[in-house]
Amino acid sequence: MKKIKSEEKLCLICMTEHEVDTVEVIETEIYKDEEISFVATYEYCSLADEFLEKEEMIKLNDLAMKDAYRRKMDLLTSDEIVKIREKYGVSQKDFSEILGWGKATITRYENHQVQDRAHDDVLRKIDSAPNWFLEMLNRARGRISDKAFDKYYRIANERYKKKRNQYLIDAIQAKYADFDIESFNGGVKLNLNKVVEMINYLAAKVESLHKVKLMKMLWYSDYLHYKRNGVSISGLVYRALPMGAVPEECNLIVELDGVEFDTVIYGEDMVGYRFKPDTGLEIKELTQSEIDALDDVIEQFGDFNTEQIVEKMHNEDAYKYTGSNCIIPFTFAENLSID
Numbered sequence: 548m549k550k551i552k553s554e555e556k557l558c559l560i561c562m563t564e565h566e567v568d569t570v571e572v573i574e575t576e577i578y579k580d581e582e583i584s585f586v587a588t589y590e591y592c593s594l595a596d597e598f599l600e601k602e603e604m605i606k607l608n609d610l611a612m613k614d615a616y617r618r619k620m621d622l623l624t625s626d627e628i629v630k631i632r633e634k635y636g637v638s639q640k641d642f643s644e645i646l647g648w649g650k651a652t653i654t655r656y657e658n659h660q661v662q663d664r665a666h667d668d669v670l671r672k673i674d675s676a677p678n679w680f681l682e683m684l685n686r687a688r689g690r691i692s693d694k695a696f697d698k699y700y701r702i703a704n705e706r707y708k709k710k711r712n713q714y715l716i717d718a719i720q721a722k723y724a725d726f727d728i729e730s731f732n733g734g735v736k737l738n739l740n741k742v743v744e745m746i747n748y749l750a751a752k753v754e755s756l757h758k759v760k761l762m763k764m765l766w767y768s769d770y771l772h773y774k775r776n777g778v779s780i781s782g783l784v785y786r787a788l789p790m791g792a793v794p795e796e797c798n799l800i801v802e803l804d805g806v807e808f809d810t811v812i813y814g815e816d817m818v819g820y821r822f823k824p825d826t827g828l829e830i831k832e833l834t835q836s837e838i839d840a841l842d843d844v845i846e847q848f849g850d851f852n853t854e855q856i857v858e859k860m861h862n863e864d865a866y867k868y869t870g871s872n873c874i875i876p877f878t879f880a881e882n883l884s885i886d
Contacts, residue, residue, distance in 0.1 A: 548572050548591070560592040560599050567592065574608075578616050579661075585615035606659070613661050622667045625657050631674045632657075636702045641695055645680075645687040646673075677706035678714070712804040719796045726784045726795065730876040733769055733779025741832050742781045743805040748833065748841055750807070751824040753849045757811075758801070758820045759790050763856045764844055766792035766875075767885070770865065772840040774880040780837045787869040791860035847885050859884070 549571045558567050567590055574587040587608040589598040600608065614624040623631075632642045632653065639653045646652075646669060656662045662670070673680045681703050688696055716739060723737045742765075749764050750756050756764075769779040785792040794800060801808065801820065805828045808820040833841075848856050860866055865879030 550591075551588070558592050558594070559590075560597050561595045563594070565594065570598075572598070574612070576612055578612060581616060581619060583612055583615045583619065585611045587611060609659060613659070617661060622662060622664070623670055628653070628656050628662070628670060631670055634674070634702075634706070635677075635680060635699055637699055638695070641691045641699070644690050645683050645699075647683075647687075677703045677710060681707060715799050715803055719799050722796050723782070723784065726874070730878055731784045731874050732782045733773045733877045735778050735780075735782045737782035737784075738832070739800075739803060741837075742783060742800060743803055743828070744830050744833050745781060745841065746801075746806050746822060747824045747828050748830060748838070749845065750822040752845050756822045757853060758797075758822075759853045760848075760851070760856050761822055762793050762797060763791050763860050764848060765794060766860070767844045767848065767883075768837075768841050770877065770880045770883050771844060771885060772837055773877050774883050774886070775840065776836055779877065780833070780840065785875045787866055787871060787873055787875050789871075791857050791866060792875055843885065 551569045551571060553566045553568050555564065555566050557564050569588065570591045571586050571588055573584060575582060575584045577583070585608075587600075588604050588611075589600050590604075591598055610625055614626070616622075617624050632639065635642075637645065639657065640650055643650050643653045648666070652666075656666075673683070681700070684696065684699055684703060691699075719739065720737065723732075726732055727736075745765060745768060746761065749761060749768075753760075753764070765781070765783065766785050769781055769783060769785075773779045783794040785794055800806070801822075805825050806822070807825045808822045811819045811821050830838075848859070851859065863879070863884060864882040865875050868879070869875045
């Protein structure tokens, strides 16, 4: 028994006025065929050596027991459910509506009812994935007020933006798990920090760096470094596409934090990217030998336009002898046209 506080008042056990303690006691009960130990709160009369469970304590002790069960069964506790809901600033009623559950379901889960495993999984997914909550919120549009919808959307969207870069990283790395072969990745694991630094280094030194040209300069830099040192810089894997070498997941890579570009309109319906350096990013991970390779590629191809660098790429053995849409092996690096 642990004393929490003492208060001079009328004791409802012995009906005399004296110091009444509020105490915590370890209790054990059987709930859903599981033996559960939890901390219960009571008032204690030292004169009668008895405990009193007041009405508010009955509710708190019942919740403490059920939260102990949840922890034992690896389910979210009531406090954790409250925190998930409050993370998005949602009322209990609206949260149930957004999830497509009964209107009082969340209220019950936060107060006295243990959620089932399926509902627990949904709540965990919403906790970790704001984009999933946004999808469910959009489905619930019209079932909650416009004012509430706008509030919840704004909060969830801000949370999604903060986690967006990690989503991109996870998606790219998941794809690259299939390419853990030296001839594909140049003998190094994918390093997205170096990829971002490479793009920034090239963008700082090359005028009018558009997407196609950037992809070729990344390829030349990785393969030149491999030719000289036996390993690539970035761990990127390149495919032989009609316009030359292109890194796997290039469309996700250019969306990473630290990669900056302006959108350029060509003609009536052509949209392109012109890359520029991120002024807040420092080059920290690239080694001197890697920077040397980048500098030599910039010196060789920095003034090339897109058509010229594509033509140059098409004349490399690595491209000529790799099947269309196939991975370009680093074994061709020894025949690279630059040293």
